[in-house]
Amino acid sequence: MASFEDxxxxxxxxxxxxxxxxxxxxxxxxxxRPMRNDVSVYIDPARHAAERQKLFRETPLVACLSRELPGPGSFRTFDETGVPIVVVRGADGGVRAFLNICIHRGARLVRETGGQAKLFTCWFHGWSYGLDGKLAAAPEAERFDDALCGADHLVSVPAAERFGLVFVQATPGSTMDIDAHLGTFGAELELLQLEQAEPVKSGQLPVSANWKYALDTYGEGYHFAALHKQTLAPFFRNDITVYDRFGPHHRILFVGREQEAWLDLPEREWGVEHRIGGIHYIFPNTILFAGAVAPGKGYYTTFRHFPGETPGETVTHKTIYAPKGVHSEEYRSEVEAAYDATAHVVETEDYVVAAQGWANLGALPPGSSVVYGRQEMALQNVHRAISEAIGMPLPTVAPRLEAAE
Ligand code: FES
Ligand SMILES: [Fe+2]
Structure with missing residues (x-):
């Protein structure tokens, strides 16, 4: 068996x-071949509701990376699906998730977004819970049922940790099979050694567009030359994609211009350890991009897309990480600067065109379609995978609408 490094x-x-x-x-x-997709896929409220239920309540979602819950008692809230959840690393090191709802009368239990705790104490009447979710103490407990403390429990939600990623499925009592969900993609995620990645900076990028429209902008490099003429096009070619599909997930490499020099170099001089990372898409909503501020100074950044109540609202949660930890203050500032630079491109280019383009889809006559080219194969497969997961086939696309006589 080959070693991990091999x-x-x-x-x-x-x-x-x-x-x-x-x-x-x-x-x-x-x-x-290219693929046409009916524009209603991005607009239809019924489809949106099905996606929110099937993909964001009944599918494992990346809540954070392992080092965002660094030790026993570390916790973070996870409200992105609309279900209030707190994710906790227990005394045994295992990750658990609970509805962030006090079982006395429903108050929000944990009000910080993250931190370190031994007990969670409700601010309404002061009930407190252990890291395992069990009710540990309640003021005047004797005035309730005898069996209250040690027996009553926060409502748990499926959670699991794999390859440095913490997954949560936002429906209490549902079954989550994370290994089946990741399938063969797990072995690829393992290579990223995400368990070592240290968070450096986080933020939110809202966009008035359908979440799939926003997600599509991460799936093709075809738009680099036009939309990102000044920002990405000087560094990346727009005409080459290296693409691998792993069930509903995928990995994409866009080709850096400096890689053109590889044609004249022996393989050992390519420096693949610094240059091969790419985009990993974890179905349904997470993009993990591996980049570098300089050779040997990498970063990972996650873009987790969450739909709002209506088809035209999305919030992207973005976090940047130092893959092997922050080893100097200089490196920390460089990674922070990479966060700002990538967020700026998304906010001022991708999400401007996304908001405008998504709104335009609603102005097209019914039966209109968008088209994904052969080089936009990631989009083709993602839309197929989503429609399969929600159990709603993609609408049959009408022949091209002809111009009026
Ligand atoms: S609602 Fe939490 S202690 Fe009463
Ligand atoms: Fe882009």
Whole structure:
């Protein structure tokens, strides 16, 4: 059995060779054909409701990375799905999640967004709970049922930790099979060693567009040359994608211009350890991008997209991490600057076009469609996977609407 390091290097080299072949031949990974998708997929309230239920309540979602719950007693709230949840690392090191609702009379139990605790005490009447969710003490407990303390419990929600990622499924009493959900993608996520990644900066990027429209902007490099002419196009080619699908999940590499030099270099001089990271998409809503502020100074950033009540509201939760921890204050400021730079591109370019484009879809005649090219294969597969997961087939697309005579 190959060691972890061998497997990591081999995977990066294999991807690097695909990059080089595409540069050499002017090719790219492509879908078999383009795909049309009815615009109602982005607008229809019934579809939106089904997505909120099936994908955001009944599917495992990334709540955070492991080091955001660094030790026993670490907690974070997870309200992004609309269900108030607190995620806790227990005394045994395991991760658990509970509805953030006091079982006495329903007050919000944990009011900080994160921190460290031995007990959670409700601010209404002072009931307190252990890290395992059990009621530990209640003032005047004898005036309630005898069995109250030690027996009553916060309502638990499925939670699991895999490959440095903490997953939560926002429905109490539901079954979550995280290994089945990740499938073969787990082995790819493992290579990222996310358990070592230290959070540096977080924020929220709201956008008045459907969550899938926002998500689509992370799935293709085709728009770099036009939309990101000044920002990304100087660094990335827009015409080459290296794409691998793992069930509903995928990995995409966009090709950096400096990789063109690889054609004349032996493989050991490519520096794949610094240059092969790419985008990992964890179905249904999480993008994990691996970038670098300088060779050997990498970062990971997550973009977790959450739909609002209506089809036209989305909030993207973005966090940036130092993959092996923050080893100097200089590096910390560089990673913070990378957060600001990537957030700026998203806010001033992608999400401006997304808000405008999404609103325009509603002005098109019924039966209109958008089209994903062969190079936009990630979008094709994501929309297919979403429609399958919610059990609503993609609408049959009408033939092109003809211009009026
Ligand atoms: S509602 Fe929490 S102690 Fe009463
Ligand atoms: Fe973009």
């Amino acid at each position: 497997r990591l290097l081999e995977t990066r080299l294999r991807l690097g060779r695909r990059v080089v072949e595409h540069i050499r031949h002017g090719t790219s990974d492509l879908a078999d």
